[in-house]
Amino acid sequence: MSFVTLLLGALSVARAAYGKDVFAHWMLDEAYSFVQSDWESDMSTAQSIGIDGFVLNMNANDYETDKLVDAYAAAESLNFKLFMSFDMSYTWSVTDMVNIVSAHASSSAQYLWNGDVLVSTYSGDSGSTATDSFWSGFKSDLASQGITISLAPAFTTYRDPSLASSLLSTYPSIDGFFNWWSWPADVLANLTTDTDVAYHQAISARTGPYIMGVSPWQYKDTSDDQDWVEYSDTLWNYRWQQAIDIQPDIVEIITWNDYGESHYIADVLSNINIGTITYVDGQDHAPWRDVAEYYISWYKNGVQPTITEDKVVFWYRKNPKAAVCTGGTTSAPRNANFPGDSVFALAMVASDATISLDIGSSHAEFSASGNAVTMGSVPFPTEDNQIPYIQIIRNGATVKDGYGSVEVSQSCTDYNFNPFVGIVE
Known part of the structure; x- marks a missing residue:
């Protein structure tokens, strides 16, 4: 047995009391026409394959804030869990973020890590939010309202395994880490677990979760500087197998409904607005959920599922x-x-x-x-x-x-x- 296997096994045992949950990244900008019954339908579909909750990706403090009310009401009715992921590629104020978290912190649908409200991000390690003071201020403002959070951001510049130790020294206020990178990086080769191993080990010094991204595909073509495809032919199979090996605290499926990047596993609904993204038309991805159901069971239970249907x-x-x-x-x-x-x-x-x-x-x-x-x-x-x-x-x-x-x-x-x-x- 390798040292890495022993190390990851020890980390998994140490955190077993908290985790083994699976979430799906949910793009809140797609909820413009959603009412509570739409949320309930989506959540029930996710629950049917073993997904525990949605991570709500917020682009801006606009109509998306209002949609959270229906989302949390639906989740409460289904015993489904939610937590926030602030998309920091947009401009956010600490005040707005604090208000959004505090508005739903007491909901029975709010996901807690070790008793604390879990909060994540996309990015947040560049621009005005690059300093630790932004994040420590965010946490302290919530604490002043009696809300303690576990902050597990996806700082996307931290992909190189050699930077794992500097993540902790640069950001002493973070509690966990979300490895967003679920695809090869512009190379014709399978993704390795080098990043997962390094950051999983590093963040074990903190109290928050290590969240591992798992994704089926990556293709985007929305503008001249937003057009790429990553090598994804067999990704949906081997990335899940990597998650079984790594045993992260939480698996986050990227994504439930990001149609623009082609890694959605949700149905293509009639009441979503995909605008000019014509490459989604007729491109059903729902059967990928059958694959997810198999691996989710394996990840959660630690036992390879018995297959009864061909x-x-x-x-x-x-x-x-x-x-x-x-x-x-x-x-x-x-x-x-x-x-x-x-x-x-x-x-x-x-x-x-x-x-x-x-x-x-x-x-x-x-x-x-x-x-x-x-x-x-x-x-x-x-x-x-x-x-x-x-x-x-x-x-x-x-x-x-x-x-x-x-x-x-x-x-x-x-x-x-x-x-x-x-x-x-």
Whole structure:
């Protein structure tokens, strides 16, 4: 057994009394048309796969503040938990942040860490909030109202493992840490756990949680300086396996509903406003929740779940990466050469089976182990407008099969590196 394994095991035992919860990052700017029943529906869907609560990402102190009232009321009715994540890429005053936290601190839906109100961020380590005095002032102003918080920010400049010790010396007021980085950093290689190991160990000197981000994808194309894709072909499987190994205090799924970055696992609802983000249209991601349900159970219970129902979750892009699009988006996103031109399939089967993957003239098979997760893929064909066909075969007979619902086309109007996700069950 390695030193790292022993170390992380000791950390997990030491904090076991507090954690093992799973949250999903929820973009509050998508709640413009939400009423309490919409919140209840979303929360019930999340609860059904083992998610304990939402982390409410606030962009600004505007209509989002009012939406918190319905969110907390819905969560209280469902015994669902919530905590705030202030998006510090926007301008915030300490007073506004204090008022928002204090307004909901006594709610039964407010998530507590070791008895304290948990508060997180996106960023907050640059600009006017870069100094520890901002954060210590935030905490002391809340304390003056009798509210003690556990501050676990996602300081996004802290990704390099070598900076873990300086995080603590630079920010003595923080209690925990949220590792936002859930994708490779502009490299054609799988994400490692080096950052997780370093910051998990470092923050163990404090009383707050180590929160580990887990994400299925990363693609964004909203402006000239906001267009990229990260290598994510098999990320949704191996990042969960990393979480099982690391055993963080909290897993945070990035995200429930950030449609702009293509890592949503929520349904694409009719009452959300995605504006000009056309690459979400028809791109269902709901079957990724089946994968999450499996790994959430494993993470929480410490035991690999028993699989009783055969299913294959599969995902693929609608255009090869070399396709030249002729519409409004005139250039491919950064790292467009990274994704594989393939249909990726994740099998969860009760007993050994063969998974057959076909798309046009392209065919592949892989052996899926019983009561386990196994992945395989089939490359895109040369023919145009082809659709995947997936079979679960056992003892020479097809026991389940199904098709994708989006064709792979060699031509395109706008670049789209957001995958369609389907399921055979």
